[in-house]
Amino acid sequence: MRSPIILVTGKDGQVGWELMRSLAPLGKVVACGRQDVDLANAHQLRDLLRTIKPALIVNPAAYTAVDKAESDISTARAVNATAVAVMAEEAKRLGAAVVHYSTDYVFDGSKAAPYVETDTPSPLNAYGRTKLEGEQALMAAGIPYLCLRTSWVYGIRGANFMRTILRLAQEREELKIVADQIGAPTWSRLIAEATAQILAQCWVKAPDSLADCSGLYHLTAAGETSWYGYAQAILAGVRQLPGWQQRDLAALLPIPSTEYPVPAKRSGYSVLSNQKLNTQFGLSLPDWQDSLDDVLAAMGES
């Protein structure tokens, strides 16, 4: 039997890149990037899906520029919501399933304990609103799906806070970092590996069984920190690496969000509970700090 086609979007993004490797043992991975399809163009996307006819669509592509989305909501919506609706519709025609990713930024931070999947979202910014619309379109489609909400994604490639801080810390003497936004930094590779493990359990042997575990799941690293605490850990970690001990790195100064004016409002607390994922699939990710050390070490070797 021919192996099923798994279409992965956003192949040059943080999670998409990792998925190409993690999903390879599960089927024939066809990975596409911006050069293959503009996800803001629904017609192009439809044509691509009808040509490739995947058995599974895995969609880590997204409009992730949180501040830019405030002034470009129509593109953010086209990519984060309309494209997801098109994928779900086409999946229905093809009898395919969809794995999609969403964000902690669907929550407003008014809760004081980790958010669970049944908590009501209330996004504070355009990115979060369009991501929520994407979730809703997927859930309404009546297809087998997984919607995996993650947070504060980073890894050795792509645009992320860890890489920004490492660059800025070498350029400046002092970095002011917000200390009143709490979340969980999550390594892109672990998101991809967890996705593969879930699919190995409930899709590979029996694609129909995905319908039984369809739903929304939180998938983040364990533990929590502020962006300031995360920046401290990044610099403390990198100082352990050969070649970094002698470098002058910026001093870090904790600040309140009010002293870091940006277009998009961000929530003060967006920690997600991973209990449901753990109960359903027996999966849990390590503490954010353990992965950070692994990523920094991997970066040192690359």
Ligand SMILES: NC(=O)C1=CN([C@@H]2O[C@H](COP(=O)(O)OP(=O)(O)OC[C@H]3O[C@@H](n4cnc5c(N)ncnc54)[C@H](OP(=O)(O)O)[C@@H]3O)[C@@H](O)[C@H]2O)C=CC1
């Ligand atoms: N990054 C984060 O901190 C978090 C991300 N998430 C979610 O996780 C998922 C994966 O995120 P991550 O891997 O970090 O995202 P990235 O920003 O690293 O990658 C997203 C990819 O989508 C592509 N893309 C964006 N717009 C289009 C378009 N119009 N047409 C084609 N491709 C497009 C980008 O292409 P290009 O590189 O050319 O722009 C990029 O390769 C997303 O759903 C995101 O919302 C959730 C929580 C935190």
Ligand SMILES: Cc1cn([C@H]2C[C@H](O)[C@@H](COP(=O)(O)OP(=O)(O)O[C@H]3O[C@@H](C)C(=O)[C@@H](O)[C@H]3O)O2)c(=O)[nH]c1=O
């Ligand atoms: C670079 C920098 C950022 N900050 C603040 C700004 C912001 O509040 C916080 C994080 O900044 P960033 O722009 O890197 O992060 P941001 O784009 O808000 O990251 C979010 O991206 C989307 C895609 C998600 O889904 C979220 O889970 C989250 O990861 O740190 C400082 O305080 N000082 C600094 O020097």
Ligand SMILES: [Mg+2]
């Ligand atoms: Mg950003």
